[in-house]
Amino acid sequence: MDKVPSLCSIAARLRLKQLRLLIALDDRGSLHKAAEHISISQSGATKALHEVESMIGMPLFERQPKGLVANEMGRCMIRYARLIYSDVAHLREEMISIMQGQGGRLSVGVIMGAVPLLTRALTELRLKQPQLSVELVENTSATLLGLLDQGRLDLAICRASVGQRSATYDCIELTEEPLAVVASKQHPLAAADALQLSQLSDYRWVVYPKDMPMRQALERELNEAGLQVPRYPLETSSTFATILLVQQDPTLLAVIPVEVARFCEQFDLLVKLPVSMRALIEPYGVISRAGADLSPAAALLINELQQDLTT
Template identity: 95%
Template sequence: MVPSLGSIASRLRLKQLRLLIALDDRGSLHKAAEHISISQSGATKALHEVESLLGMPLFERQPKGLVANEMGRCMIRYARLIYSDVEHLREEMLSIMQGQGGRLSVGVIMGAVPLLTRALSELRLKQPELSVELVENTSATLLGLLDQGRLDLAICRTSVGQRSDAYDCIELSEEPLAVVASKDHPLARAESLQLSQLSDYRWVVYPKDMPMRQALERELNEAGLEIPRYPLETSSTFATILLVQQDPTLLAVIPVEVAQFCEQHDLLVKLPVSMRALIEPYGVISRVGADLSPAATLLINELKQDLTT
């Protein structure tokens, strides 16, 4: 039986987590103990304590050394996350003591990436010692990371979350959309197009229930057209751009700002077909009641400033 949260919290120690990570990296108790500067008997005791707490072994002895089993891999994954958070805590404390910028973790949806990168560039001119982690993903994933405390802020939509009242939202912008294609696509040089002229081509689309996918399906439904059959699904901006760039039969719907960036850098072409903006604007999201760091507050100000210039 898995121990209670209280039991894990009171008995699990950072030294034990360091040992699990070292065992995974080095494959033997002797090398792991040497790496974290404890005796081999101390390492054996620490591993025994963790396995006793959980009530099950975490490693199997194989010819190549100690190898984590399924439960061991689970523990090691979270050990790395926890230890990484402690490292970030130390870095931020050190930055604060030295009068520097601290650390900021920000999540962002694809359409808001240009806005965020401009704001971060301005912020880092004012706070050159600020460390920033930027995570691009879907709104649903970003809200989950925000809930877990992995992000300070997320630039996304709250409607896909389970509890929109759990978040504070400062509305930033609508998200106009564009259809993009390879420069070698048969329609790449067209001067005007109707959506019906695109129905014979294959699409790269966002996963189901995501706003970008819903927007495309809404436009097709209203035009009396079928939803694309056998689409390529991805939530990755980079994968979308590469897939469309490399296959002259593919189309994709992406935010206008991203499409303009692709055109400026000769990656893709924006087709002359009308697409409406997403129904719900995106905003900068934080957890209700969360105390924002000075860096987070400064970033919000930069984001709002960008929209007014």
């Protein structure tokens, strides 16, 4: 611990130019390419990197055949460099919004099952804040938490437990995620009045990637029914791909959130099969970085999400 510089020392000596260089080195893998990317000379890049390493008291990169590769301390510095630089970028965007009389900017990540809830909340929010700029990213919880760590998202509507550092997040629990089995309208079982899970065992499935909650839920149900997990499944984390694959192939089945299944039925895209599926074990919630100050727009969105669930 004696070798770690003090907070005052870091604040006095660390520069945004140095943070940009660390990010560019991680992205480009060489001093020459990194210097070119941020428009400084290679000697200037070498000096800036030396300044950071002198401040920390140890090297941050190792020279390997494929280029410069960050060591453990380097990866730590790069992760926070991305967070700081992202916050500065958001600061600039909000300054522009204020100067132009606009409503600010909000970047939100969402898992498939929470998309209907989020879109309803965003519709209400934009009625009240019509000049609010919103970026919406749909992906798995693990991917969204990574984007949150990097400062690329203000909020993520997902599950914190799949992250490697769940204690570094603040979570406001929202709701459980009931599941449904869906099929094409031309599927042999599409018109059935009632089904048991065992009657689905001969069909192929579109599934979420391994270790994802949706995949685990399906395998749990099959195991408890004494059935084999799907062999040779089609694996995707894309909602759109899942819907299209099932719609176009009358032999496929998929497990998706009930809200998404209702949407598909409403627009005559898929049918929800009459088979019982339990909700995912862990509810999803609104996740933010622990201790981070939420923007007014983020706080308003959380309020809209909570109001939607109580109406």
